[in-house]
Amino acid sequence: MLEHLDLSYNMLSGKLPPMLGQLPRLSILDFSGNALQGSIPASFSSLKSLQKLDLSSNQLKGTIPMELGNLANLQFLALSQNGFVGPLPSSLEKLSNLQYFLLDSNPIHGSLPSYISRWTQLRELNLANSYYAGPIPADLGKTLFNVSVINLSNNKLQGTIPPSLENMQHISYLNLSQNLLTGAVPFSERFLQKLGNRLDLHGNPALCIDAASISFSDALLAQQIHPCGSNNKPGQLAAQHLHQGSPSTVSNSARAGVPPSLGFTLTYSLRVLYFLLAYGLFLVFLPY
Structure with missing residues (x-):
């Protein structure tokens, strides 16, 4: 029985065949970098052994099917650079083994679902270049201890930056740029020094630095984050x-x-x- 199917970057066109759902032992399915159109077949919910699904860089459209939430073993989900619309289905909450969630560059709207905080195995989250609005979940940093990369740039996120993000011990890249975030940057000087220019907050005009509690960060100055009350x-x-x-x-x-x-x-x-x-x-x- 077929376990790995990698047809990435082969100039494929047309639609994803629903018969792929008849491969119960398939663990890797990679069609990235093609010109596939249409939507994700609901039959993919039968791929109970699937650990990696990469459909990025195609021309797929429609909503993300609720059925993907049935893929309990899924660890890698990449749907970047397509035409998917939102909001994100609530069924994705069940993907408790997810480590990589890459959905950037899609016209998805709605708020960031709070269930992201329950993906405790997550290592990389990329939802950049979309239309997410509302606040960043307040407890996002309280449970994502393994995450190293978060990119939420170029959306319409509002509210303050959750102080809990500093609890992410393995974070090496945090990009919240080009949003509508407000208030004081809540991070300590130690956290700012740790990330340096791998922390990107530029393009949030209402963000400021509380200079009474932390020293002025060179990296934030370069991003034109001004002092609170100036x-x-x-x-x-x-x-x-x-x-x-x-x-x-x-x-x-x-x-x-x-x-x-x-x-x-x-x-x-x-x-x-x-x-x-x-x-x-x-x-x-x-x-x-």
């Missing part, structure tokens, strides 16, 4: 001079615009350079 957001002073077409100099009045709440002393270091760039305190030479 009147001048990063780059705001520079924008005021863009129309002049002549050098802009730093004066005492410009320095006065730096919020006193920063809670740290500037020194001549790279951090100062980031600070100056972030607040527009630099010479701007533009052509007339």
